[in-house]
Amino acid sequence: MPLIQVNMLQGRPPEKKEQLIEELTWKVAEILECPKENIRVMINEMPPEHWGIAGESVKKRRAKEEK
Template identity: 55%
Template sequence: MPLVQVNILEGRTDEQKEALIHELTEACYKAIGAPRETVRVLINEMPKQNWGIGGQSAKKIGR
């Protein structure tokens, strides 16, 4: 059972997250032959103030 964990900045729509889950599931199916129903996708949404880019928070640099 493949488990895919993704860390992303907060702010994506439910539709975008559904699309991400679908595409990652398809990638596992195509790459390693994992049956789609066995693929698990875990999305961790990070607050922008908790994500650092180049020594500054994503919130501070407007991401």
């Protein structure tokens, strides 16, 4: 049973997450030639202060960009 984990920042609309789940499922089913009923998708959303890039949280980087 394929399990796809997606880690991303919080903030995307629910309909986009639904689309992501649907399209990932179909593409993996196609590539692996397995039933879509066997595929699981888990979306892990993190707040910007829990995601770091180059030694800074995304929250801090965004605040700097807004100035």
